[in-house]
Amino acid sequence: MDIGRFEQQARIAGIALLVIGCFLVVRPFLAALLFAAVLVLSTWPAFRWLKGRLGGRSALAALVFALGMLFVIALPVALAAHSLITHSAQAIDMARAFLDRGPIELPGWLVGIPYAGPWLDEYWHRLLGSREEIVALGRRLAEPAKNLLFAAGAAAGEGFLQILLAIFVAFFFYRDGEDVARMLRAGMTRLAGSEQGASVLTTAQNAVKGVVYGLIGTALAQAAVALAGFVIAGVPAALLLSALTFVLSFIPMGPVFVWGGAAAWLYAQGQPGWAVFMVAYGALVISSVDNFVKPILMSRAGGLSMLLVVLGVFGGAIAFGFIGIFVGPALLAVGWSLVNAWLTAHNFRETV
Numbered sequence: 001m002d003i004g005r006f007e008q009q010a011r012i013a014g015i016a017l018l019v020i021g022c023f024l025v026v027r028p029f030l031a032a033l034l035f036a037a038v039l040v041l042s043t044w045p046a047f048r049w050l051k052g053r054l055g056g057r058s059a060l061a062a063l064v065f066a067l068g069m070l071f072v073i074a075l076p077v078a079l080a081a082h083s084l085i086t087h088s089a090q091a092i093d094m095a096r097a098f099l100d101r102g103p104i105e106l107p108g109w110l111v112g113i114p115y116a117g118p119w120l121d122e123y124w125h126r127l128l129g130s131r132e133e134i135v136a137l138g139r140r141l142a143e144p145a146k147n148l149l150f151a152a153g154a155a156a157g158e159g160f161l162q163i164l165l166a167i168f169v170a171f172f173f174y175r176d177g178e179d180v181a182r183m184l185r186a187g188m189t190r191l192a193g194s195e196q197g198a199s200v201l202t203t204a205q206n207a208v209k210g211v212v213y214g215l216i217g218t219a220l221a222q223a224a225v226a227l228a229g230f231v232i233a234g235v236p237a238a239l240l241l242s243a244l245t246f247v248l249s250f251i252p253m254g255p256v257f258v259w260g261g262a263a264a265w266l267y268a269q270g271q272p273g274w275a276v277f278m279v280a281y282g283a284l285v286i287s288s289v290d291n292f293v294k295p296i297l298m299s300r301a302g303g304l305s306m307l308l309v310v311l312g313v314f315g316g317a318i319a320f321g322f323i324g325i326f327v328g329p330a331l332l333a334v335g336w337s338l339v340n341a342w343l344t345a346h347n348f349r350e351t352v
Contacts (some may be wrong), residue, residue: 020146026070030320031166031321031323031324031327032162032165032166032323033165033166034327034331035163035323035326036167036169036170036173036318038212038326038327038330039069039166039167039170039207039212040170040173040177041204041205041208042205042209042212042213043060043065044177044205046065047061047062047065047174048126050065054122058175058176058178059175061174062170062171062172062174062175063171065166065174066168066170066171066174069167069170070164070167071308072216072220073163073167074160074163074164075169075218075243076223076242076243076246076247077159077160077163077243077246077247077322078160078241078243079242079243080158080243080246080247080248081159081160082240091136091311100187114351131141147201153216158190158321158322159321159322159323160324161323162321162322163323166323168180178246184201190349193336203334203337203338204334204337204338207330207336207337207338208330208333208334211309211312211330211333212309213308214332215309215326215329216289216326217293217294218289219245219246219249219250220246220329221239221289222245222246222249222255222286222287222289222290223243223249223290224242225285225286226241226242226259226282226286227242227245229259229278229281229282229285232264233262233274233276233277233278234266235262235265235266235276240257242302245258249290249325250313250325251313251325252310253281253287255287256287259278259279259281259282260279260282262278262282263276263278263279263282266278269295276324298309308329308332308333308336309332311332312329312330312331313325313328313329313330313331314328314335315328316328316329316331
């Protein structure tokens with residue numbers, strides 16, 4: 001038997017067992033580690049600026065950033081989870097009472113609008129013609145809807161714990177970031193060469209920045225304008241609803257359920273004017289943020305299409321749970337950007 005070959009195979013087997021063992025240990029925390037890396041990559045320039053302002057004290061700057069993430073990311077998710085778990089039954093009961101009311105007529109001022117008013121009134125009465133079927137369907141869906149809202153709240157609560165773990169890990173990534181960056185640069189240099197390795201890291205960082213700024217930036221903007229609208233319209237628990245808007249903004253058409261529910265509540269309370277204001281404000285202001293702000297911010301992700309964003313959101317949620325909403329699009333953005341960069345370089349070499 002060849003002793004040298006046996007030793008080589010033994011080394012390979014040992015390394016494979018070590019890698020598998022390390023993966024099994026890290027696997028429960030993989031989503032939190034990825035999210036922490038995404039947060040650190042997207043905010044690293046700002047962290048370096050703050051570190052310089054604090055006299056190079058990495059630990060203090062890392063603590064400031066960790067506390068900021070607790071306020072900006074963890075707090076809205078915690079409020080949304082609390083709102084979904086606590087108020088899901090109340091929301092379903094309110095919807096039942098709304099369906100059990102008699103026929104709902106449009107306000108007189110709306111019907112009196114020239115040309116549009118009579119058309120809206122006629123269309124509304126056509127919808128009311130099938131009211132019995134709508135009410136029966138709503139009653140059948142009430143209990144599943146309550147269970148769905150409770151499950152969504154439980155998932156948000158689990159995501160809150162994952163986010164806390166990710167922020168804890170991010171603190172150490174920030175504090176020891178220079179050493180981690182040197183290790184990444186050295187590893188990429190060994191794999192792809194000095195020039196290509198640096199290019200790959202830059203491409204990955206720009207892609208992560210674009211997705212994080214696009215998703216979290218849009219969510220914060222929608223939550224802020226939603227809070228203003230809820231306060232103006234006198235909707236109770238405006239802060240909780242804005243936190244729920246922040247969480248649901250990662251899902252296409254998600255905020256519609258929040259401001260649409262607020263409009264329905266206002267109408268049920270005998271405030272049709274404010275209900276119409278809420279619908280108009282939600283459609284023209286809250287939801288329009290997603291149409292204008294997100295594309296601008298997402299353009300930094302290397303032209304990542306909305307299809308990949310949606311696939312990243314839902315695929316990430318399936319793979320990693322609630323925290324995958326953040327991680328999934330970032331991973332797809334990095335992969336997409338690296339493939340584009342490779343294809344561009346390959347085509348360039350062919351033309352040369």
